[in-house]
Amino acid sequence: MRRQREKELKAMKGILNRAIELGAVGAKFVEPQNVITATWVRLKCQYGCGGYGKRLTCPPYSPSPDVTRKMIDEYRHILLIHCKAWTDVRKLVAELEQEAFYAGFYKAFGMGAGPCYLCDECALEKGCRYPDIARPSMEACGIDVYATARLAGFPIEVVPPEGGDENYYGLLLID
Numbered sequence: 033m034r035r036q037r038e039k040e041l042k043a044m045k046g047i048l049n050r051a052i053e054l055g056a057v058g059a060k061f062v063e064p065q066n067v068i069t070a071t072w073v074r075l076k077c078q079y080g081c082g083g084y085g086k087r088l089t090c091p092p093y094s095p096s097p098d099v100t101r102k103m104i105d106e107y108r109h110i111l112l113i114h115c116k117a118w119t120d121v122r123k124l125v126a127e128l129e130q131e132a133f134y135a136g137f138y139k140a141f142g143m144g145a146g147p148c149y150l151c152d153e154c155a156l157e158k159g160c161r162y163p164d165i166a167r168p169s170m171e172a173c174g175i176d177v178y179a180t181a182r183l184a185g186f187p188i189e190v191v192p193p194e195g196g197d198e199n200y201y202g203l204l205l206i207d
């Protein structure tokens with residue numbers, strides 16, 4: 033049992049380091065209860081984002097806040113990944129998810145930031161063309177990214193139209 037735990041901790045550390053190698057500026061494991069989900073996040077997508085309903089990774093196709101809450105609570109380890117604008121968070125989490133899966137974390141699932149732009153036009157009717165690498169953003173799944181990042185001690189502020197310090201976040205759920 034102890035050996036198993038040590039092996040798991042080593043693998044988790046490897047995944048965290050790999051997130052940095054892939055372009056994250058920071059990453060830390062957080063408790064499931066410290067990933068904050070809320071109903072209002074969904075409504076901000078619906079009544080505030082021009083991308084609503086345009087990508088299969090976005091609402092109304094992505095998991096509701098309630099489903100996300102239940103899902104998060106089914107995991108023991110959650111890696112919160114901090115990126116800057118130069119890193120493609122969706123690509124990073126998809127790659128990390130695959131590596132974690134092959135490291136034995138068979139429940140591995142990644143969430144990125146922003147809409148999926150893998151295709152010029154999303155295959156809304158036919159189904160996703162790249163289901164292995166298309167991942168929903170944290171906000172598309174009803175996660176309050178601001179509260180979650182701040183709780184973990186990471187920086188995040190509303191960026192005004194004239195610009196400011198941009199911070200992006202992704203999640204990797206593993207077990």
Ligand code: SF4
Pocket residue numbers: 087088089148149150151152153154155156159160161162163166
């Ligand atoms: S990979 Fe293409 S089809 Fe799939 S969600 Fe992204 S844009 Fe849509």
